[in-house]
Amino acid sequence: MAKTIAVFGAGSGTGKAVARRFEQEGYRIALVARRREPLNELVDALAAEGIEAAGFTADLSHTDGIPGLVTEIRKRFGRIDVVNYAPFSPAIWCTTCCRRCWSAETAESCSSTVLRSCSDGAP
Structure with a gap:
């Protein structure tokens, strides 16, 4: 059985x-x-290279939607074996922190929700 990686961000x-x-x-x-x-x-670009990929649209700052997002990924692929979480880069922080009021606590809450959601019910 093929494994699945979920790339958040x-x-x-x-x-x-x-x-x-x-x-x-x-x-x-x-x-x-x-x-x-x-x-x-x-x-589409990955598919043209023969890579099996699917896209899921989500704003990870809205943590209440993350469990449902993970459910959708599992419906498509069956399971999540690896999580890659990198939606916050220094460039994003510099350009959006004033407009979006990001804080370290917000980033931690978001990443924790992703990881908890992905590990819930994991084999």
Whole structure:
């Protein structure tokens, strides 16, 4: 059975690099990002390379939606074996922290919710 990696915060650079690397090991790729159009373009580009990937749109700052997101990933792939969580980079913090009022506590809450949701019911 193929394994699945869920890439949370799968911007085009991070998502593509992680997908290519894990595909070499036989993983299927679940990509999570906020913007649907770039996410679809990424999934299409990976599919053109023969990489099995699916995109899931979500704003991870809304932590109440993360458990449902994880459920959708599991419906598509059956299970999540690896979690890659990298939605917050220094560039994002510098450009959005004033507008979005991000804090270390917000980032911790979001990442904790992702990890808890992915591990709930894990084999």
